[in-house]
Amino acid sequence: MNTFVTVTFSALLAAAPALAQEAAAPDTQQADQAAAVPQQRMMRATTLLDGKIFASKDGREGTDWSVGQPLAAVPSEWEEVGDIEDLAIGVDGQMIGLVAEVGGFLGLGENTVIVPMADLRAVRVSDELYYITRLSREELEALPEIDDDTWN
Secondary structure: OHHHHHHHHHHHHHHHHHHHHHHHHHHHHHHHHHHHOOOOOOOOHHHHOOOEEEEEOOHHHHOOOOOOOOEOOOOOOEEEEEEEEEEEEOOOOOEEEEEEEEOOEOOEOOEEEEEEHHHEEEEEEOOEEEEEEOOOHHHHHHOOEOOHHHOO
């Protein structure tokens, strides 16, 4: 019995470094995955929810789509055209667009639509984040309305 305990204990001592390395492997793997996250400016989805979408009164031609410095105030040629309600994300993980309520008056007659990301640009105004679209109010209201049957 003593020989069995001694052999078992010796085997455990010999295997301890290998077991410790295996136990540490997930931490190393997680660190590698964290290092693979692009070092870019990111935001949380909650930053977008209840945000505002603006359209330029100048239309597609007048909207500056270059990335610039944060603005001190919302430009006078911008018109508030919708409220962000949710995010539309494809099953492949790609963001399709922002789910927004557009049109209507005082919450009546609004349409819930998906505004494609290609037609949006994030703009920081003071401490707030807004989206400007190159679509007009009429184009936004003409987008297909979505409902609960839209989602998988």
